Amino acid sequence: AADVDGTVTTTATVPAEQGTVIVDNENGTYTFTPAENFNGDATITLVTTDDDGATATTTSTVSVGDVNDGPTLTAANGSLDEDSGSVTVAFTAADVDGTVTTTATLPAEQGTVIVDNENGTYTFTPAENFNGDATITLVTTDDDGATATTTSTVSVGDVNDGPTLTAANGSLDEDSGSVTVAFTAADIDGTVTTTTSVPGARYGYR
Template sequence: TPVNDAPVATNDNAVTDEDTPVTIDVLPNDTDVDGDKLSIQSASVPETQGTVEIVDGKLVFTPAENFHGDAEITYTVTDGALTDQATVNVTVNAVNDTPVVESNIADQTLAEDFTPYSIDLNTAFSDVDNVDGDLTFSVSGNSNIQVAIVNGIATFTPTADWNGSETLTFTATDPSGESVSQTVNFTVAPVADIV
């Protein structure tokens, strides 16, 4: 009487980019000496690395947001009765993320000849790939409102006796050259000069 032999699952490798799902066909190198049709019974991956689903007899691995490095999927193959287990090592390549606006800088309403003050641009922008200090900041659109940016701190100084409106655009750029901007309206109200 023939005896059913267990299938043999063989480890696999795959490569994808950060935040990019990949479909992995793991069955072609798995074997069954009896010639039984094989299927994937189950699959799992550590939650910190991503998620894995069985779709049309293949594994679909979706890396966790911004995860890069090696992910290890464990899967079980079955011939309908017996099983075997193998792993898939997925190399997830790092991809540079663009900086993002962390918090909107409120529009500024000031009095003519206002006292100089500062806004911390490090709290207005962030970048998951880079620590504070790795972003560089710039400003454009200012003619009469003087802006000096040092270590992410923007200091605003008035032009004497000037009033009016200016729209300033602040830009954060990461070491790879990716950038994001936000626009802030500045209104400087007139103040009667004491003669």
């Protein structure tokens, strides 16, 4: 900027959604900083004013190239009791310049998971008799293949599982002694003690 009969001062403006601009009158430059995630042509309007108030105006264009912004992903945690069904947990997946798809995985011994991308939730069903913390890994992918990963924890409360018991049948002749018959007693989360009874007869157990 110049004036044949005095000094000049230049100012610059740009739409706020495009970014910010700072003028260095001493060096005859301006510095433009694009707004976050802005791309396209930014129009900087420069106005030079001389000592007498006369002005000159021009515009300068800065082209900001489009660069893919990766997706973002956050997820809540959940809880439920062992063998009580399923729990639905929310997550938030977003991408400022496209659409996203989220998938979820977890170790098979912990259970299964189904993602509902439309509602932004996943449904976790614990494996039978599983208790403890299940770790669900969520991965969000945008249109350009960029990904974001997070983990979500579902705490499955320990609930006592009752014992199981099966027994075979047996037979013997009257007054012929004793018969030994097998049974199977088990408890997946503890030990068991089994007693036997026969109505109207003497019996024993160990």
